[in-house]
Amino acid sequence: MARARKVSAPLAADPPPRPRRGAPADTRLRLLQAAAEVFNRVGYEGTDSNRLAREAGYSAGTFYKHFADKRTVFLAVYEEWVAREWEEIGRVLSAAGAARQRAEQIVGVFLAHHARWRGVRSSLRALVATDTVVADFYRAQRRVQLDRMVTLSAGRRHKASREADVLLLYTLERAADALADGEATALGLRPAALRLCLVELVIARIRT
Amino acid sequence: MARARKVSAPLAADPPPRPRRGAPADTRLRLLQAAAEVFNRVGYEGTDSNRLAREAGYSAGTFYKHFADKRTVFLAVYEEWVAREWEEIGRVLSAAGAARQRAEQIVGVFLAHHARWRGVRSSLRALVATDTVVADFYRAQRRVQLDRMVTLSAGRRHKASREADVLLLYTLERAADALADGEATALGLRPAALRLCLVELVIARIRT
């Protein structure tokens, strides 16, 4: 019945779900948010640009007024995602508190973020492996992240080697993905125990 | 004249790259190997099934005689890949030797394998996130790996927690990917230093 509406009852106009005219920045934002959700749910390759637009309440053409192409939104989504994560981590790190408590918070932020954006992350890694534009963008982002991380630890006596820092980052990331995937529990791991391991690693790093 | 060859002189046969008729198992294997290479080079989504067949020296139809669909070959490729990796690691672990030396070998195997199959791995992770069939297959494989890992450490006094084991595995994996990607060097890390860090982690684990 509902399906037939559009064809058989042109008189009963459906209410336009979105403002027909709005500030471009708002539109862009809505498109970006919708894209983030869709990419996260079905992956980069699982989506088509028309759907991205429709999901945000717009038509196909509107999408291309705001983003050059599908890859471009994807990168924008990723950029946004990274920014948010480090914003939160920065907040935690700059706050006072016992080492353990702060470590727990850091791990918490990581896990939550990766659980939330698991689909985007895995699409990202697949694209990095095959698309040079994405690869370049990704590396630039990572470098910024790492520099920030180093900055954060500026006050410590013994600077950890850049390598050790990165390795910790990688461990956190990969574990977060595994928890998000359900891979961890599928392997019979207890999430709480895994989490504890991570916290210990972070504490060791903070204390150095 | 030469230019016309391909069109006008089918008699001057190009070397038939593959036997036109062979044992099914051979055909399957050749298709599998070609698929592994292609997936690794251009990713799952970047591959088209006709090309998979052609690259192995067969036609489109032959491919579908041996594999139900594209996903199926992909899983077969993955399975094969995991098997090879653990075969090698098993060899290393069962060999005698000083802890450091064995740790270096293990890290070496990991890094080499991940560098070699980087494209397949990133495609895999993207699929795991969106395709339930792939996800299930992947988890089953992982469980087998982990069990094997636990078996390998059977002789040690203090059994490491399953969680710590997995975490080490994750760290190795992620670091191997980063080295393979070029991400590590792009971040200004010294591969040798990174490698050393990994070796230390493995030693700590072996010694326990």
Added chain:
Amino acid sequence: MARARKVSAPLAADPPPRPRRGAPADTRLRLLQAAAEVFNRVGYEGTDSNRLAREAGYSAGTFYKHFADKRTVFLAVYEEWVAREWEEIGRVLSAAGAARQRAEQIVGVFLAHHARWRGVRSSLRALVATDTVVADFYRAQRRVQLDRMVTLSAGRRHKASREADVLLLYTLERAADALADGEATALGLRPAALRLCLVELVIARIRT
């Protein structure tokens, strides 16, 4: 009713209008012929590649197995067209006969051909003006035509200047287009009179 067929009566299979499997050359030819007709009727820009395929009795994908893209078929159509025209003109010129009679035949061939392929011709000229690939192809073809024309007049005492030759060619072409368009009659011209003028021009050239 008919519209619903495909959905509601899969049992009543429509007869496949074309052989499901045929020699590639045949398929290519059918596609080429259909394309020629469609381009001629609705112009290059008025056609979409799917229609081109469907009109030949094939599906969208088949088209792209035989031609790299829309432009490529168009050039193939043009090439074919030129070849046919000069084939006929060559036949006329190499035949014996009084100058007037041969001139009438030449004009006849020109007018008939241009009337027949008027749409292709005008699309061609529009593309030549904007698409460099088409422009290059076109010029190469024209040069061949002109050389052939010069060859044909090899036996004459006073060689006409290349410029005069071309000018005659142009006059014939443009007049043929005008007749084909209906432009000539719309201007109140008598086709027979126009034709006579052309014949006189050709005679003057042949006799030189």
Added chain:
Amino acid sequence: MARARKVSAPLAADPPPRPRRGAPADTRLRLLQAAAEVFNRVGYEGTDSNRLAREAGYSAGTFYKHFADKRTVFLAVYEEWVAREWEEIGRVLSAAGAARQRAEQIVGVFLAHHARWRGVRSSLRALVATDTVVADFYRAQRRVQLDRMVTLSAGRRHKASREADVLLLYTLERAADALADGEATALGLRPAALRLCLVELVIARIRT
């Protein structure tokens, strides 16, 4: 800093290229002129109506306030173009002078005009072949041109046949296009020689 201008400093207004509000006739004229340039450069099909407006310094909507659609502007552009050409030719013809001198001027005007508006002309011919509205408009214009041409030759003793007149017109047009295209030189013709041939044809016609 400079880079950021466009984004962050809307205050530093770029010079407003056009008055935001003006006499409708002015707006229309500006749109028309911009359209002429764009059509000429990239052809009718290569132009998008938004660009037409923007190039004139207006927005998409404004365009449609002044012209019913894309085709309508195109016809207006064409009309304008024809008017200009005949204005100039009229000036030449009504001036005194030796036959040769006047013929040279006429040919000059033709060649210059066609070189200048080559893109518009070829788009026009493509549209005439497929779009009845354009075809009708075109024929009406041509009739006016021809009548004017006949008028111009009113004083001569022997009226040339209408057909011969048109044929001369066609030769001039086609040759002018070929020179504008670069087709003529690509065929190895010497522009000066071609031009001379045309002048002779015009002289013959003027003298009659």
Added chain:
DNA sequence: GATGAATGAGCATTCATTCAT
């Protein structure tokens, strides 16, 4: 009068899959 955000049908092209040979 002018704007420009939004529309949505349309288009060129690709690719996993089938099936007659």
Added chain:
DNA sequence: AATGAATGAATGCTCATTCAT
């Protein structure tokens, strides 16, 4: 067992046109 021509739904993207402001 192998072929490869054919399919056709799907995809990324464009553009003439509208209309609320």
